[in-house]
Amino acid sequence: MRKIIAILALTTAIFAGSTLYYARELARERESKAAVPAATGGSHPVLDSAIPVKVETAHVAAGAPAPEPGKAAAVAPKSAQEKPKLAPADLQFLEWAADPAKRRRMLDEQKMNLRRMNQGMDRALGLNTGEYERLLELMAEQRIHGREIMLQCAQSPDCDQARVADLRSDQALELTTLLGPERKQRLDEFLETAGERMSVRQLRGRLADTDHLSDGQADVLVRALSDERNRVSSEMAGLPNGPSMTFDGIPFVVSASSSFDDYMEQARAYQARMHRRAAEVLTPAQLAVFDQMAAERLNTVRYMVEATVPALAPR
Numbered sequence: 001m002r003k004i005i006a007i008l009a010l011t012t013a014i015f016a017g018s019t020l021y022y023a024r025e026l027a028r029e030r031e032s033k034a035a036v037p038a039a040t041g042g043s044h045p046v047l048d049s050a051i052p053v054k055v056e057t058a059h060v061a062a063g064a065p066a067p068e069p070g071k072a073a074a075v076a077p078k079s080a081q082e083k084p085k086l087a088p089a090d091l092q093f094l095e096w097a098a099d100p101a102k103r104r105r106m107l108d109e110q111k112m113n114l115r116r117m118n119q120g121m122d123r124a125l126g127l128n129t130g131e132y133e134r135l136l137e138l139m140a141e142q143r144i145h146g147r148e149i150m151l152q153c154a155q156s157p158d159c160d161q162a163r164v165a166d167l168r169s170d171q172a173l174e175l176t177t178l179l180g181p182e183r184k185q186r187l188d189e190f191l192e193t194a195g196e197r198m199s200v201r202q203l204r205g206r207l208a209d210t211d212h213l214s215d216g217q218a219d220v221l222v223r224a225l226s227d228e229r230n231r232v233s234s235e236m237a238g239l240p241n242g243p244s245m246t247f248d249g250i251p252f253v254v255s256a257s258s259s260f261d262d263y264m265e266q267a268r269a270y271q272a273r274m275h276r277r278a279a280e281v282l283t284p285a286q287l288a289v290f291d292q293m294a295a296e297r298l299n300t301v302r303y304m305v306e307a308t309v310p311a312l313a314p315r
Helices: 002-034 045-050 088-098 100-117 121-125 129-155 161-165 167-179 181-192 194-206 215-237 260-279 284-308
Strands: 245-247 250-252
Touching (some): 088 100, 100 129, 121 181, 129 161, 129 167, 161 167, 167 181, 181 194, 194 284, 215 260, 260 284
Antiparallel strands (some): 245 250
């Protein structure tokens, strides 16, 4: 079992390492571009990097003469353009979503996943059994419908982009209608602390019976860790690069000039802040297990950094 856990941790580190690699390359590209004055008016750095630019590709018949210098080749009308091809799994998803019986199976699977991933949500929102089931049904349907809309738009050049743009606000309104404004706010807060709640569940599972963490303690600890994470995020948002990536709950500011020690120091500093907040809630014995989990997470981060930037790893 320990070998399996180690393999999974290493696999996660490798995937996260590739994320860090691309983040470093993006940081290097941004830093090089920053030295070049803009040729036109100002731009929005967040929007410019977040919104993909649609490039029209010219379709020229085989054997047709090349366009004259300075003239662009004619662009085929949208009706003549090929539809983007979806992956087989995406095509199967759309097929299942269109079949009432198979869609019902997908809804039941989504409800089971939501129930497992959000233990205690009914208690946090004050829902009775019927209300909780209706909430799970709506959230499951929203997940399926959201993916359905995205894939349909990806498949069709004539997709109404407003459907995608309005999806988030439409789903938020549906949840507010079902729960009411106050419980919808509590739902948002509950979902936003998913990472902290998972960590606290793992902590409770590793504590000895004599060091049991009560539900009240667990709730206070989740709020404390979430509050500190939000403080760190706000501080990082004021930095030139901002938080570039998050791995295993630890945010990093990635720079082309960052060294191995830089990344490890960021991770240690973040964990030190979490330790201080946890110490406000936990007993010494509980805190010792919390710190043990933090040390294991730091080792995973080390694997990730070493796999990403071997040249920066300590000799």
